[in-house]
Amino acid sequence: DIVLTQSPVTLSLSPGERATLSCGASQTVSSSYLAWYQQKPGLAPRLLIYDASSRATGIPDRFSGSGSGTDFTLTISRLEPEDFAVYYCQQYDRSPYTFGQGTKLEIK
């Protein structure tokens, strides 16, 4: 199985700051088959990014994804109050299609 390790586990920032979240894969993720989701308490996850860098429909352009191979990054250029949540990466290169353990983005 491809294990995804997200770092940091918790990130404390203030609105207006830039957030950088990392996702490392235990094996190469081919064709950048990596997605990012946002999840707020009590709600279902929301797809943000797929193919490592393509924004899903309706996602603001302050969210961007990058990376390839085994190292991927989600960047939020300027944090809005509604961005504080848990973020998960997911690889869909090979089954089982695994998720990272999540990064909690909290208000400092």
Next chain:
Amino acid sequence: QLQLQESGPGLVKPSETLSLTCTVSGGSISSSSHYWGWIRQPPGKGLEWIGSIYISGSTYYNPSLKSRVTISVDTSKNQFSLKLSSVTAADTAVYYCAKPGNYYVVFDSWGQGTLVTVSS
């Protein structure tokens, strides 16, 4: 707008079978997507893909659950279903049904989720 809604018992006894249904509204299950999926999340933990079904009935399961999982689709009812047999406390989780977008396991529409607790 497409909506998904999970339904089923919130409490299942150990060793029994968990059964959930996802009802799709706002569009036909046959035309809205060719694939549909189930994902779960134990309380306070991360996400786990359980499996997906193609509208023709072909299924794709997480190998760790494959021996216990059955996903089926009923196009006449606009529903798809999940059965997980021989459950233990480790199967306690919020279960989500979801629709993928560009790739069959990248989910862009989700149900609200339903908590299933395994306990005697």
